[in-house]
Amino acid sequence: MKALILSGGHGTRLRPLTYSQQKQLIPVANKPVLFYAIEDVIEAGIKDIGIVVGPNKDQVIETVKSVDWDADIEFIYQGDPLGLAHAILVAEEFLDDEEFVMYLGDNILKNGIVEHAHKFKELNPESLILLTEVDEPQRFGVAELDENGRVRRLIEKPKVPPSNYALVGVYFFKPVIIEACRSIKPSWRNELEITDAIQWLIDNGYRVEASIVKGWWKDTGKPEDILEANRLVLDDIQPKNDGITENSKIMGRVVIEFGAMIKDSVIKGPCIIGKNSQIINSYIGPYTSIGNNCVIEGTEIEDSVVMDGSIIINAGRIVESLIGRNVKISEHDLKPKGCRFVVGDNSSVWL
Template structure:
């Protein structure tokens, strides 16, 4: 089996962060979102991984190549986003006649996809789509299932949903999907929709099965989704301390990276500190991920994601925030009760 991971697009819902970095590289628990998808498909048996890249392709290539993967990785340039089905056509030469899993690179799913991969192999359908039960199906693409649990219809954001089962951005396909993608017309958005291609399979008598996700799933398209995914992953971390602790308290499940120095501070898990961080006279609270080489002094941070190389000094209380790379935040004399920040890379903020 091959894998096709989508890592293009502009990430407009995550600006200003995505003005300077690709959305799939935003870290969750100090690991790029894209890496969770890479690990999942390789664990499920993919020996060749095609990564669809777009305008910020150099960032993706550099980041993916920074790590050794137990699979052959190829980068496929899409250019401007033209729909999920279009990515399959762009990757036609890479896919060839092989079965493959298509995984949206900004999705995170608990427990990986090995179980779903086994179901695809055992049942042998032309497509297997992952579904999850949601409270507001009107916001999603929804599957209408028959009595045997097969997909008989897909409906995009229906006013009257036929079920509560929403499409997760993970799909298994036989090579017939390439013909389906060539047979459909662009939607009103001017894009080739994967739901239309799957519906083409159904309408032409081909079998589409469903596999239900029994754990959590997050599409990290917005800042609040990233923070929620960060909470979910930190909830499962195992504590580890490779740093130096001086006159500080550490309790709960905390991961403290190599070379960290914690002085006169309180660290309360679940949280994670990357390598080389310096924390002085500060409080790092639950559900906080601070990436490598950050310097934090006289500040309280909770329920937030702070990317690498940041310097935060006497900034009061920061909560539910997403802070980009190389950001400098420091006091300017005022003392507000707290801050909620969405800050792009290389910014400087006076509080």
């Protein structure tokens, strides 16, 4: 089996961050979201991975190649994001008439895909799609299942949902999906929708099975989703201290990476402090990820993501914030009690 991981798109819901970086490279617990997908498919025994890229493709390629993965990785340029089914057609040569899993690179699953890959092999359908129960199915693509648990119909954001099973961004396919993708027409969004291609399989007598996701799943498409995913991942971290602490208090499950310095500060987990970062006279609270090479001084930060190279000095109290790379936040005339930011890369903010 091969894997097709999608890392294209413009990420408009994550602007201004995505003006300068690809959305799948935004870190959760100091790891690019895309890496979780790569790790999941490798864990499932897949060694042949194609990554579909679009805007910021060089950035994605450079970031992925910075790691020595236990797999062969090929990059496939999609160009304009014309739908998930279009991405499959673009990758047809790579797929080479083999079965594959398609994994949206901005999704994170707590328990990975090993169980679902085994189910695909065991049941041997033309497609197996991952589903999860949600509270508001009208916000998602929803699957209607028959009495045997097979997929009967897919409906995009139904006003009256036939079930509360929403599509997760992971799909297993046999090569017949290529024919399905060629047979459908663009939607009102002028995209070739994967839901239409799967529905084509069903309508033409092919078997589409469902596999229910156990544990949490998160689509990191919006700033609040990034923060929620960060909380979920940090809940499972194991404490580690490879840095230097001086006159500081470390409480709970905290990861301090190599070269980090904690001085005159309080760190309360779960949280992670990246390599070579400096935390001085500050408070880093639960569910916070501080990237590599950051400086935090005279500031309280809680429930936030701060990306690599950012400097935050005397900024009061920062909560529920998503702060890009190489951002500078420093004191000016005012000292607000609380601040909330979604700040793009290479920005400066005066308080």
